[in-house]
Amino acid sequence: MSSDVPDPEDVDAPAANVEHVRIEDEMEQSYIDYAMSVIAGRALPDVRDGLKPVHRRILYAMDQMGVSSGSSHRKSSSIVGETMGDYHPHGDSAIYDTLVRMAQDFSMRYPLVDGQGNFGSMDGDPAAAMRYTEARMAPIAEELLADIEKDTVDFQSNYDDRLEEPAVLPAKLPNLLLNGSSGIAVGMSTNIPPHNLGEIVDATVHLIDNPDCTVEDLMDHVKGPDFPTGANIVGKDAIYSAYSTGRGRLRVRAEYDVERSEKGSDRIVVTELPFQENKARVVERIADDVNEGKIEGVSDLRDESDRNGVRVVIDLKRGANVDVVENQLLEHHLESTFGVINLALVDGQPRVLSLKETLEHYVDHRKEVVRRRSEHDLEEAQDRAHILEGRLRAVDNAEAIVDLITESADRDEARAILTGDVALAEVEDAEFEYPNVQAELDFSEDQADHILRMQLGSLTSMEAAEIEEEYEDVQETIDYLQAVLADEQKLLGVIKDELREMQEEYDDERRTTIMEAEGQVTHEDLIPEEDVLVVITEDDYIKRMPAANFDPQKRGGKGIIGSDPKEGDRVSKVFRANSHDYLLCFTNQGQVYRLKTYEIPEMSRTARGKSAVNLIDLDDGEEITAVVNTDDFEPEECITMVTRNGYVKRTCAADFENILSTGIIAASLEAGDALVDVEVTDGTKDLVIATEQGMTIRFDETEAREMGRNARGVNGIKLQEGDHVAGLVATEHGDDRSLLTVTTNGYGKRTKLSEYRAQSRYGKGLIDIKTDERNGPVTTVKAVEDDDHIVVMSAQGQIMRCPVANISTVGRNTKGVKVMEVEAGDGVASVTVVPGNDEE
Incomplete structure (x- = not known):
């Protein structure tokens, strides 16, 4: 009785064929296999012909269809169908998209397809459907396929082993550099720019003549990429980087x-x-x-x-x-x-190549192509010479040949007699007029077949002369090809000659211009250079406005809205700067920050501004109290600072050239003290310190020796009880400017700086202005010229521009005149000076 139960010995037989692998190893290997398939079979071009498989297959299919540059256009759908059916079974849309791009003169520097119909535009318009467009090969594409029938390249089976396709095209031109390539593979991508044909040919010939040349030598011929849409490449450094390393970023x-x-x-x-x-x-x-x-x-x-x-x-x-x-x-x-x-396949492996390496691989490819072509042509020439030798002997023995053929029973017997395989004596019932001629002829099989196909008319003396001439030409060809194969220099000469022929046929003018890098656009270039007013509030809101937006008014006016601080906030500072200036922003806590004026947001008069913490890293309670406009400091210059409690210090300006984004220390302050004002001096100035209660002192700046940034400074003025420093001015002997003093309640006056005599440091000073109930305390002091304008800003945000000439010049110890009308609860917060010609 049979049983369906398997033999125990066979139960583990299938399991014995299972191979145990680690899943991570299997996944790694599978992914590598997939990646290499994409890299080699889809995304990257071959360094030899500059084509990806889909491009190569389309061109080869068109060649096999006979759709050459001299034929009529064929429907694109026909070309796509032939390519997909025979060589590239990856979908018609991918093939058609590639065909379209090869026909676009704005995508390809030297289009490989001559399209007829709508093949898209620079506006991104898609091409018409493949059933509406027609195409044929462009003449230059035929140069890529030239000599492919002469065993110049290897062939491989197509996807179903039914046909063969070329693994690479012979490529008479270095197409990889001419048309460039782009593609994304797995873990890598390529982006090769197109170039000018004439320049690339010149560089290739130079490399052949000078194998030890450098990239710099080749760049004497190749100026840079040459894009089909023209435009300009800015800077040569990136071009050199791309050519020497295979990578670069071109602007x-x-x-x-x-x-x-x-x-x-x-x-x-x-x-x-x-x-x-x-x-x-x-x-x-x-x-x-x-x-x-x-x-x-x-x-x-x-x-x-x-x-x-x-x-x-x-x-x-x-x-x-x-x-x-x-x-x-x-x-x-x-x-x-x-x-x-510049990533391409070299022997099936992806490699980033320099310009020289790319050309070297192309030259190696052409050497192989020319060698194989020469071997093929030599073999054909030798075969033809062999046939011609037989024909010449046949003509010389025409009568005997005719007799031999006519007396033979059939073609096979005649061939056997001509080749000597059958002796004349063995032929039955034949009477040969020339029984001894067979030993003289001794034809080969090929010669005998050719003679049997000859017409009697080809045995004339004129035909004999033509055959003799052709034989001599063939012998010259044989000698030439043998010389090419025996001497690499002659072989390289063939490559150079063919490149020069291509250059003469297809070279055109360069389209892309190489510009010097000085034209580089920076963010600063986008900002118009103009004088601006920068407004800062106590809560550190900041903004800038064009100074030209404010028309001059007569003194004593209310002005117009210049800022709209939030409730509880007040304007603390207004100053003039150029939009391209570097600003050193000094704070009440003795820190200094560096800022470009254009980095401050430009806003309308009524805008509040932007929080300064978005621009500089201010601490809680820290506010900007003084600003210096400068680009570069001179070696002898100093930053001179004065504090609220009357300390003054000078520090070499070079110590402020490298300022961190988080700021650096400008001065060390005692508890309760604050940095008030800053000036740039050069060791020859006098310092004028003004106080809120209207006192001023003038002394030589050298009385305050230079100190490091961490120093506190020395006493500059002896303050009365309850008084504090309001501002600082730097002047010199012979200075004909005036000292403008403005008080909180909007009053001010001008006094010639020469009226402030120099004293020793740390004195009580002289009375500058009366600070009674009408005037209020001094807000600021400025050195002004007669044709200057001042911009006065109130704490509530009112702003007024006034010519300095409208403010009377008087002596010291006076009350001054009304400069700006301020409302109750408001007061002058800050004053800045602008050139009077800004209004023009």
Whole structure:
């Protein structure tokens, strides 16, 4: 009785065939296999022909279809179908997208496909469906396939082993550099820019002649990438980096001109865009920035592009700053970065290559192609010479040959007689007129077959002369090919000659210009250079406003709103600066911070401002009390500071050149003291210290010796009880300026600085202004000239600009005149001086 129960000995048989592996090892190996498949079979070009498999298969399919540059155009759907059916079974859309790109003159420097129909545009418009477009190979594409039938490259089976396809194309030109390539593989990507054919050919020939040349030598010929859309590459350093290391970041800038319109306003006309930029999207982004106020001064924007090229017109308003608009457009829209990654497959492995290495691999490929082609041509020439030798002997023995053939029973017997395989004596019933000719002929099988196919007309004496001439030509070819194969220099000469032929046929003018790096756009370039007023409140809100926005008024006015501090906050400081100045911001706690004026947000008169903690790292209770505008310090200059309690100190300005983002110590302060004012001096100045109760003292700055940043300083003025320092002015002998003193209640006066005689440091000083109930305490002192203007700011945010000339010049110890009308509960917070010609 049979049983379905398996034999116990066979139960573990399947398990014995199971291989145990660690899952992480299996996943690692599987992922590596997948990655290499993507790298080698899809995403990266071959260094030899510069093509990915899909490009190579499309061109080879077109070649096999006979869709050459001299044929009529064929439907793209037909080409895609042949490629997908025979060589590339990855979907028609991927193949058609590749075909389209090879036909776009704005994507390929030297298009490989001649398209007919809608193949897309720089605006990002897609190509028409493949059933509507037609294509054929461009002439230069045929140069990539030239001699492929001469066993110049290896072939491999296609995906179903039904056909064979080339593993690489012969490539008469270094296509990898001519058209570039881009692709994302697994864990790596490539981005190779296109180049000018003439320059690449010159560099390749130079490399052949000088194998030990450097990248710098090659750059004498290759100036840089040459993009199909033109534009400009800014700076040569990035080009050298890309060529020497295989990696670099190129700044590509649009080509544009500034023109004057018929209406008298300026306009910026863009005629070339950076490579791979979508023109419609660029125009749209510019329009968005104009509408949002990020770009000011633009009145109109038009895209006037046509088949002849790009033309985007940006009309500017009258009075707009052309340089600022240009720089804003460059930073955000008209300049892009092209990251060069010269990654290609070398012997099936991805490698980042320098310019020289790329050309070396191409030359090696062409050496192999020319060698194999020469071997193929030599074999054909030798075969042809062998046939011609037989024909010549046949012509010389025409009568005997005819007799031999006509007396033979059939073609096979005739062939056997001509080759000597059958002796004439063995032929039955045949009477040969030339029984001894067989020993003289001795034809080979190929020669005998050719003779049997010859027509009688080819045995004439004229035909014999032509055969003799052809035989001599073939012998010359044989000698030449043998010489090429025997001498590498001659082989390299063939490569150079062919490259020069390609250069003569396809070279064109360079499209992309190389610019010097001085044109680099920085954020500072986007800011118009102008005098601004910076307003700071006690709660450390800060903003800037153009000084030109405030018209001069007569003294004694209320002014206009210059700031709107929040409830409980008050304006503490207003000062003038240039928008491109570096500011050293000194705080009441003795710290100093560095800030660019343009980093302070520009706001309207009625705006509160932005918290200063967003710009500088202020501590709780720390506020800015003094600001110095400077770019660079001279070696002899000092920062001279005065504190609320009357201490003065000088520190070498060089100690403030490297300021951390968190600030550095400017002065060490006693408890209850605060830093009040700062001046830049050079060792030749006199210092004038003014107090809130109207006292001033003038002394030589050298009486306060230079000290380190951590020092407290020395006594500058002997203060009366309840008095504090209000400000500091630096002057010198012969200074014809006046000392402007302004009090809290809006009164002020001017007194010639010469009236303040010099004393020794740490004296009580002289009376400067009366600080009675009408005037109130002194707020600030400034050194002014007759044609200056002052900007007075109240604590409540009122602001007034007034010519200095409107304020009387009087002696010391006077009450002064009303400078600004301040309301009850308000008072003058700060005064700054601006040049009088700002109003022009």
